[in-house]
Amino acid sequence: MKNSAQNSFRISVGTDVLFKMQIHLLLEQISLFEKHLSEIEKRMIELSNRQEHFLTTISGISDVTAAVILGEIGSINRFERPGHLVAFAGLDASVHQSGDFNGSSSKLSKRGSPYLRRTIWQAAFVASFHDPALSLY
Incomplete structure (x- = not known):
């Protein structure tokens, strides 16, 4: 053999x-x-x-994730309204319209910080495994 x-x-x-x-x-x-x-x-x-923050109290956000979010946002005082922060992350809906035409479907604009958007997506993904209410979505 x-x-x-x-x-x-x-x-x-x-x-x-x-x-x-x-x-x-x-x-x-x-x-x-x-x-x-x-x-x-x-x-x-x-x-x-x-920095004083409560990000780690949110399900799915670890210390490292909180550090990335804070690093990308900088000072929260830069944003006058929550909508400005949503737009900065590129999580707002893009509008498709021209003249009288209004698009029926809207997607994320994906403008702004891709790092912040990715970090928020990852936090939501992790939270969906640990929170039964979020796992429905």
Whole structure:
């Protein structure tokens, strides 16, 4: 059995010493990136906790998510009305009209900050798993 296995088709990829070394170096790089990401997240949380906010009391919003939202919005005082913040996030409906024509379907305008929009979407997605009322939507 051993003899026939030695003479059968085999994959020789990965037997080269350089290939093994490249994999080892890539794994070390991934480990270093994960360490840096952890440190960056820790500092983001420290900065966001310096501000008075209640974002983390909302289902689906973690400390990191709150830090991203605060980082994208900046000062909430920049927005005169809630509609301005909604438009900044690109979560307002786009209007399709020309002359007498009014479009019957509307989509998100997607103008504004794509990072804020994505973060809010992710928070809503997470909240839908933890809150039965939100999971209906």
